[in-house]
Amino acid sequence: MDGRDWGLFLLPYEQTVEELKVKFKTMRAELKKREEYAPIEFVTGRVKKISSILDKAKRLSVPMDQLEQGIEDIAGIRIMCQFVEDIRRVAEYIRKRKDLTVLYEKDYITNYKESGYRSFHMIVEYPVQTALGQKPVLAEIQIRTLAMNFWATIEHSLRYKYRESLPENIRKRLQTAAEAASVLDNEMSSIRExxxxxxxxxxxxxxxxxxxxxxxxxxxxxxxxxxxxxxxxxxxxxxxxxxxxxxxxxxxxxxxxxxxxxxxxxxxxxxxxxxx
Structure with missing residues (x-):
């Protein structure tokens, strides 16, 4: 491990998370005033823990001097929606923003993972104004329904407990739960109005x-x-x-x-x- 000052290294990421949270919460408030309904239910954010950064760098073979470019989700934003249809709408709002650049997207709703994971990811570059000038920071924005987020949170906890090696019976039950969550989302969409x-x-x-x-x-x-x-x-x-x-x-x-x-x-x- 290198001898970098991790607190200093993570500062731009912490600033990115806080600023994006404020901007998306403001977007929600504005849409609610304009249209009486906002596709955003709530917004959360986090900076990846140092141990998780190191584990991911090792797993992806990212050199320590290339963490800023090689790990795209050190800064993470989660936007929760009530309905699946809202996810596409929120993604379109983000694409139109001038204060960040969408680099690429991962649609895990249409192409969900074998585990059952469903979410819509957007990798963005966000310019942070630091004390030493502007610094581009990569961030991952995950857009999910409440049901998708509940499933993903539980699955993440279990993967941490079993160190990525989930027992077969738990893996199958998670897949079944993911299907049930998807059915729930579809049912809620059918009575959306x-x-x-x-x-x-x-x-x-x-x-x-x-x-x-x-x-x-x-x-x-x-x-x-x-x-x-x-x-x-x-x-x-x-x-x-x-x-x-x-x-x-x-x-x-x-x-x-x-x-x-x-x-x-x-x-x-x-x-x-x-x-x-």
Whole structure:
């Protein structure tokens, strides 16, 4: 092993992971605002452990002075999606970005591995601005469904435990589990519109509830204490009239929200000193 300062060597990779995580999380937030649905469920990232770098370098016969070019996944990003269809969409967004260069792709969804592993990989070059200037860093972006990620995480742990030599019975059970995960993804895709509609309804209802409570609290700021207490009582009645697990009366909740908004608007209109 060479005598390099590993902490210094890994700094650009750590910066790459943190910056890409922020950018993809921002992409998710923007898409959600624009389209009310984001194909990205969540984003994680990691820098490969030194022991894993050394093991991979040995396995691939990568010289120690060529680690930066020979090992492409020292910086790793994982993007999780709800549906298989979302993976292609996210990959296309990444291809269009101007702040990184896609070098090549590996489609392990269409051409899944014998083990059952499924994922879509993109090897990218990302320019990191270091204290000494710009440095191009290789990173691997893995795009998966939640089911694919669950399977891959378990399989990775087992491979570590058995040092890459999985017992035959475990290998076959993992293959069976991979097929089951694929069936699950396909079933979820078949009812995709129903799932998205239900998720949007839940989010809309949650936003209404949050807005009602926030505006009732705002009434205290305007010294409308009696009105605030009356609206809070109505909110409590609406919320408590349903059994746990049953849907709340959101029509009444929306009506309550409209009335609170109207009262606040009227107060602002009649109070010239209010600048809110």
């Amino acid at each position: 129903d799932i998205l509609e239900a998720q949007k309804q839940f989010e809309d209802d949650s936003n209404v509830t949050t807005s009602v409570l926030a505006m009732i609290h705002q009434l205290y700021f305007y010294h409308l204490v009696n009105e605030a207490m009356a609206f809070q009582e109505r909110f409590n009645q609406i919320w408590s009239q349903t059994e746990p697990g049953e849907p709340h009366d959101m029509e009444s909740m929306r009506q309550l929200l409209d009335e609170v908004r109207e009262l606040i608007a009227a107060y602002k209109k009649n109070d010239p000193s209010d600048e809110a």
